[in-house]
Each structure stands twice: as structure tokens, then as C-alpha cells.
Amino acid sequence: MNLTEALRRKIEQDLPMRHLLPDRLPRYVSSFVYAFGILTLTSLFVIILSGAVMAFKGPLWYQASSLGFVMRSIHFWGVQVFFFFLALHFFSVFFMAGWREGRFATWAVGAFLLLFSVIEAFTGFLMEGGFFAQWNQVQSKDAFNALGLSGTFNVLNNGQLYGLHISVIPAILVILLVIHILLIREKGVVPPIEPQRKRHG
Amino acid sequence: MAKHRNPEDTYPTKEGDLIKEMIVAFAFVTILIVGLAFAFGSPFDPPVTIAHVAAHDPVLFEETAMRDLMGTSAIATYGPPYTQGPAQQAIGWFSPEQWGGTSVPVDAAQVYVIGPLTRVSRIDPSLQAALAEFAAATPAEQRTWENGYYDALQNATATAGTVTIPNGDYGPVAPMMQSLLGLGQSGFMDASLNAESAGNNGVYTYNFGQSLLFLQGEALGNVAAAKGLLGSQLGIAKDLGPYPGPWWLLLYSGLYQIPPYSTAAAGDLLVALTMVGVFLVILFLPFIPFLNRVPYYLPVYKLIWRRWYRRERDQ
Numbered sequence: 001m002n003l004t005e006a007l008r009r010k011i012e013q014d015l016p017m018r019h020l021l022p023d024r025l026p027r028y029v030s031s032f033v034y035a036f037g038i039l040t041l042t043s044l045f046v047i048i049l050s051g052a053v054m055a056f057k058g059p060l061w062y063q064a065s066s067l068g069f070v071m072r073s074i075h076f077w078g079v080q081v082f083f084f085f086l087a088l089h090f091f092s093v094f095f096m097a098g099w100r101e102g103r104f105a106t107w108a109v110g111a112f113l114l115l116f117s118v119i120e121a122f123t124g125f126l127m128e129g130g131f132f133a134q135w136n137q138v139q140s141k142d143a144f145n146a147l148g149l150s151g152t153f154n155v156l157n158n159g160q161l162y163g164l165h166i167s168v169i170p171a172i173l174v175i176l177l178v179i180h181i182l183l184i185r186e187k188g189v190v191p192p193i194e195p196q197r198k199r200h201g
Numbered sequence: 202m203a204k205h206r207n208p209e210d211t212y213p214t215k216e217g218d219l220i221k222e223m224i225v226a227f228a229f230v231t232i233l234i235v236g237l238a239f240a241f242g243s244p245f246d247p248p249v250t251i252a253h254v255a256a257h258d259p260v261l262f263e264e265t266a267m268r269d270l271m272g273t274s275a276i277a278t279y280g281p282p283y284t285q286g287p288a289q290q291a292i293g294w295f296s297p298e299q300w301g302g303t304s305v306p307v308d309a310a311q312v313y314v315i316g317p318l319t320r321v322s323r324i325d326p327s328l329q330a331a332l333a334e335f336a337a338a339t340p341a342e343q344r345t346w347e348n349g350y351y352d353a354l355q356n357a358t359a360t361a362g363t364v365t366i367p368n369g370d371y372g373p374v375a376p377m378m379q380s381l382l383g384l385g386q387s388g389f390m391d392a393s394l395n396a397e398s399a400g401n402n403g404v405y406t407y408n409f410g411q412s413l414l415f416l417q418g419e420a421l422g423n424v425a426a427a428k429g430l431l432g433s434q435l436g437i438a439k440d441l442g443p444y445p446g447p448w449w450l451l452l453y454s455g456l457y458q459i460p461p462y463s464t465a466a467a468g469d470l471l472v473a474l475t476m477v478g479v480f481l482v483i484l485f486l487p488f489i490p491f492l493n494r495v496p497y498y499l500p501v502y503k504l505i506w507r508r509w510y511r512r513e514r515d516q
Binding site for chain 1: 305411450467
């Protein structure tokens with residue numbers, strides 16, 4: 001079996017270009033709730049861009065220079081806006097029962113995206129370099145200790161937090177995000193619930 | 202299982218432009234986020250260092266160090282992963298904390314008192330006699346000096362960064378504490394502990410574990426209480442002052458406010474396990490009876506797709 005050919009056939013069958021980049025969408029896609037996902041995604045772009053500038057310049061820059069502090073503030077508010085739209089996206093997909101008709105994988109990947117987003121933000125808050133970070137490091141260590149994880153993930157080790165925050169978890173997030181979007185494009189936007197049937201699909 | 206066709210092939214369609222939507226959304230959130238950043242900045246309070254505590258509350262510094270020397274501090278009695286002994290977090294036989302072992306060992310007396318003083322004694326030979334006397338003493342003698350000094354600290358006064366304690370026989374403990382206080386105030390104790398944490402001859406001092414574990418009790422707790430950030434005040438889900446914090450952790454910090462989480466000895470383990478459970482519920486929600494019907498019981502969907510339903514009805 002030619003694996004390359006098999007992959008090409010699979011993509012051509014499941015995700016043709018007209019579904020990957022559609023210029024026509026189902027008529028029922030007509031509500032502001034459909035903006036929440038794309039607003040979450042684009043907030044993440046702002047977070048990644050501001051985070052890349054901060055990583056390039058290093059921690060002292062964003063804690064000790066005025067321009068660095070501006071970038072730090074953009075990163076901070078980016079996270080607030082990201083989670084605001086993420087929460088709206090989560091609840092709107094829930095109320096649309098967005099897992100219907102073969103979309104459980106999309107939902108599951110979204111759940112992992114939520115989990116890793118929380119971990120990513122958590123590691124970021126623990127590295128902001130002030131009292132808040134110190135206090136939450138010593139407070140949160142107890143839960144990780146309780147799960148026996150501190151030998152693996154030591155929240156008091158800023159070197160480990162930094163590596164996780166700027167490379168490992170963002171890489172996981174981006175990979176999951178690509179899978180999430182490809183699944184959405186493959187399955188299409190979930191159709192309206194038929195009120196008279198109310199059947200779980 | 203029947204394969205569902207993409208609704209873009211089966212439902213009536215209209216023109217759409219996802220790329221244009223993304224560009225507009227990106228412009229919108231960029232303006233929003235940059236505007237918030239310029240309008241409000243971001244929260245920042247300087248970190249608390251051992252030097253700061255030693256300078257501003259020398260009695261608290263010495264009490265903290267004494268508890269470490271006596272083996273009664275929170276870190277000295279923590280159990281895994283820092284010390285040998287039974288884990289505090291266990292539900293019957295279920296104790297991942299115990300299973301994780303002493304993965305981050307901390308010998309509090311050695312790390313926070315004897316070790317730093319031994320290093321200082323190389324440049325302060327007068328300390329060598331005190332350390333030698335302490336090391337040569339029997340455990341009972343050490344205990345007598347330590348208890349005497351610790352009790353005396355309760356009636357100590359601090360003036361201009363120095364501690365004055367009532368007269369008594371504290372053996373070598375008094376000069377040891379005086380020297381440690383000076384070391385703390387100089388800032389070298391932070392540097393020494395963090396260099397030691399690096400475990401690499403002091404290169405790459407990114408691990409602040411040892412200095413944080415020294416400060417974790419009253420030293421940081423008093424500051425946190427003044428800022429309303431204690432665990433009993435929803436701590437981790439809040440930020441400094443009026444700024445929004447990680448509000449998405451409200452469930453996590455909220456659990457600590459209610460029994461049994463707030464009262465159980467294994468509260469941390471219960472909270473951690475509950476959060477693992479919450480994630481599994483979210484993950485498998487489409488298969489969980491009742492929960493997967495909630496969208497049908499609370500017909501928010503009728504609002505979301507109201508135009509579609511109206512169009513369907515009118516046709």
C-alpha cells in the first residue's frame with residue numbers, strides 16, 4: 001500500500017478544498033454566536049504575537065521597561081479577551097448540542113483545547129514576576145503535590161514554567177487547534193436541532 | 202454508523218467568506234485588546250524576597266528560621282514530595298502524594314540555617330565556634346537552646362533591623378540567628394538558596410523553590426491577607442486590586458470555600474480529583490444522560506437558529 005497515496009485519497013474524500021475553504025455556507029449559519037469561535041482564535045493570534053515579542057526580548061524587558069510593560073499589558077488583556085470569547089464559544093456550542101451527527105471528536109478536541117488553555121494561562125500567571133506569581137506558586141503547589149506530580153511538574157521552578165509556557169504548551173495548543181478547525185471544516189457547521197424530533201444524534 | 206454528509210452539500214447555502222471574517226475579527230480584537238492595555242495597564246506588585254522580610258520584619262524572619270531549625274515549620278513537616286514521612290493528602294490508601302515519593306527533598310534545618318551559616322563562616326570566622334558548639338551538642342541541649350530562643354522571640358523587639366531578645370541561655374543559637382539575619386538582610390540568602398536550587402553549581406538559577414518554601418508561611422501569607430488573596434478568599438482566581446484575575450479558575454478556588462473541601466485534611470487531593478472529574482464530565486458530556494439533553498430542555502437553540510426556523514415555517 002502506498003501510504004502517501006492513501007493519505008491523499010483520504011484528504012480528497014473527507015476534506016475537499018470546497019469544504020476546507022468554502023465560499024458558501026449553510027443558510028442556518030446566521031447568528032452572532034458563530035463569531036465567538038473566530039474571536040477566540042484571533043484573540044489567540046494577539047496573545048501569540050505579543051508573547052513572541054516578550055520571549056524575544058526576555059523576562060527582564062517586560063518587567064523593567066515601559067515598552068515591555070505595554071507588551072505585557074497587551075498579553076494580559078489578550079488572555080482576558082481570549083477566555084471571555086472561549087467561554088461564550090463553549091456555552092454556545094453546548095446549547096447547540098454541537099457534538100451531534102458525528103462531531104464528538106470536534107467536541108473532545110475542544111475540551112482538550114480548554115484544558116491546555118487553562119494550563120497555559122496558569123503557567124503564565126505564575127511567571128508574571130511579582131508577588132501574585134510567588135503567592136500562587138506556593139498556593140497551587142499543594143494540589144500538584146497531592147496528585148504526586150511535583151517530581152514531574154514543579155510549579156516552583158520558573159525555568160520549567162517558562163519552557164512549558166512559551167514552547168511546549170503553545171505547540172500542543174496550535175496542533176490541537178489545527179485538528180479542531182480541520183474537523184469543523186470536514187464535518188461542516190452543526191445543523192439546527194429539529195424541535196419536533198428533539199433526538200440526540 | 203452512518204457517515205453524516207457535510208451540511209454544506211445537503212442544506213441550502215448562502216455566500217460566506219471565512220477569511221474576510223477572520224481579518225475583521227482580528228482587527229476587532231486587536232483594537233479591543235490594545236485599547237484595554239493602554240487604558241488599564243496590567244497588575245504588578247514587586248515580589249517579596251527574603252531580604253525584604255529580614256529587613257522589614259526581622260522577628261518574623263528569625264521565627265521562620267527557628268521553626269526550620271527546630272523541624273516544626275510547614276515545610277519541615279510537609280511529607281512528600283519535600284520530606285520523608287506520611288503524606289498529608291490521603292483518602293484511605295489512595296495517596297498519589299505518597300506514591301510520588303520525596304521527589305523534591307528539602308532538609309529545612311540544613312537548607313535554611315546550617316547550610317547558609319556554614320558558607321558564611323568562611324568569611325566570618327567568629328561564627329565557626331558557634332556552629333561547632335551547636336554541632337557538638339546533644340540533641341537535648343540543642344532542643345533546650347532552640348526552645349528557649351524561640352520562646353524569647355515572642356517577647357523580642359526589633360529596632361532598625363536588629364532583634365533584641367530577653368536575656369537567657371540560648372547557647373550558640375543567638376549568634377547563629379544574628380548572623381543569619383544579617384545574611385538575610387544582605388540579599389545573599391536569596392541568592393544562595395536559589396543557586397543551590399539550580400543544582401548546577403549555581404548556573405541557570407531559574408528554580409526559586411527553596412526561597413519560596415522558606416517564605417511560604419506567614420511571610421507571604423501576611424502580604425496575601427492584606428491584598429485579599431488568601432485561599433479562603435478565592436485567592437487564585439483573583440488578581441491584584443481591581444484587575445480581573447484568572448476567573449476561569451473560580452470553580453477550582455471556589456471548591457476550597459465549601460465543605461468537605463474546606464474542612465477535610467485531604468482537601469487539596471479532593472479538589473484536584475474533583476477538577477479531574479470536571480474535565481472528564483466536559484470531555485464525555487455528549488454521552489452523559491441528562492447532561493446531554495440539557496440543550497434540549499433549555500432551548501437556547503431556538504434563539505440561535507430563530508431565523509432558520511422562521512424561514513422553515515414560512516415555506
